[in-house]
Amino acid sequence: MAPCDESHEPELEEAMAQLNLEPLPATFEKSEDEKRQHLKALFLKGVDGKPVTKMLVDGGAAVNIMSYVMLRKLGKNQNDLTKTDMMLKNFEGVVSPALGALCVDLTIGSKTLPTTFFVINGKGSYCLLLGRGWIHANCCIPSTMHQCLIQWVNDTVEIVSADSSFSVASAESHVVSYDRMNCLSGQAWEKDFFRMADYEVTSVKSRDSSDES
Numbered sequence: 589m590a591p592c593d594e595s596h597e598p599e600l601e602e603a604m605a606q607l608n609l610e611p612l613p614a615t616f617e618k619s620e621d622e623k624r625q626h627l628k629a630l631f632l633k634g635v636d637g638k639p640v641t642k643m644l645v646d647g648g649a650a651v652n653i654m655s656y657v658m659l660r661k662l663g664k665n666q667n668d669l670t671k672t673d674m675m676l677k678n679f680e681g682v683v684s685p686a687l688g689a690l691c692v693d694l695t696i697g698s699k700t701l702p703t704t705f706f707v708i709n710g711k712g713s714y715c716l717l718l719g720r721g722w723i724h725a726n727c728c729i730p731s732t733m734h735q736c737l738i739q740w741v742n743d744t745v746e747i748v749s750a751d752s753s754f755s756v757a758s759a760e761s762h763v764v765s766y767d768r769m770n771c772l773s774g775q776a777w778e779k780d781f782f783r784m785a786d787y788e789v790t791s792v793k794s795r796d797s798s799d800e801s
Contacts, residue, residue, distance in 0.1 A: 612745045614738040616731055630732045631714070631751040635695040636662065641751055642715040643696075645730045645737065649719030651676075651772060654705035656687060658715045664690065666707075670791075672782035674706055684708070691777050694722075697748040699741050701726050704772040725774035 630645040653676075659665070669688025677683045686706040694703040703722055723730060728739035735750040772789060779791035 612740075612743060614729060614740070614745045616729075616734055616738070619733055624733050628732065628735060628750070630730050630735065630737065632696055632718075632737070632748060633751045636692045638662075640694075640715060641753070642713070643718060643751075644712075644714035644716070645718045645723065647720055647723060647730065649717055651719050651721050652703060652705045653712075653717035653719070654690065654707050655711065655715065656707055656709050657711075659690065659707050661715075662692075669707055670777060670780055670782060672706070672784070674782060674784055676706065676708060678710070684710075689772075689777070689782055696726075697739060697741070697746050699726065699739055699746065701774060702776045704777065722773045725772075 631641075632643045632645060634640050634643055651674075659668075666687060669690055672686055672689050674686045674689070675683050676686055686708055689704055689706050691702055691704045693700050695701075701722070703718075705716065726739055728737050730737040735752075737748050739746050739748060777791045779793055781792050783790045783792050
């Protein structure tokens with residue numbers, strides 16, 4: 589509403605509210621010395637139909653990893669997996685094929701994201717490993733030093749604290765050999781086979797790629 593004369597203009601300007609359509613910025617404060625002198629990994633709690641603990645956030649891994657033991661705890665078996673030709677390499681350089689891939693709706697904090705995990709036979713100090721594929725698709729910034737992660741939920745900022753009930757100095761991690769592969773998290777895959785070629789991932793029918801795998 590325009591002021592009827594200039595005498596009301598200063599009063600009207602003071603009553604105006606500013607509308608900011610930009611996403612809120614996320615910041616970390618500098619930690620005090622006694623709070624940052626630790627070697628804790630970043631573990632989170634979440635929900636995948638049921639509460640899940642010991643989820644390790646690891647920016648050194650390209651993809652998300654789930655152990656076969658955890659797969660069984662979720663009430664699923666190898667028949668529920670999407671076949672894939674993904675090859676995973678551990679710290680020792682040993683390359684082994686993934687048993688398959690599983691896409692679940694993972695909730696951390698107030699945010700739910702379709703998350704693809706590659707299932708392995710290996711053991712680790714975690715139930716689930718969330719790698720760069722989940723970190724980037726989830727639009728979040730994890731901090732082992734602050735023991736939390738900041739994630740954007742739409743244009744708002746949410747801080748998710750670490751699972752303080754479980755911590756280790758280090759944990760075994762797996763990395764994938766496809767460094768330039770796009771994020772797998774953030775979308776639901778409908779086909780029954782993942783093909784890895786030329787640093788790209790495509791979802792195809794298993795019969796179309798059975799000869800190549």
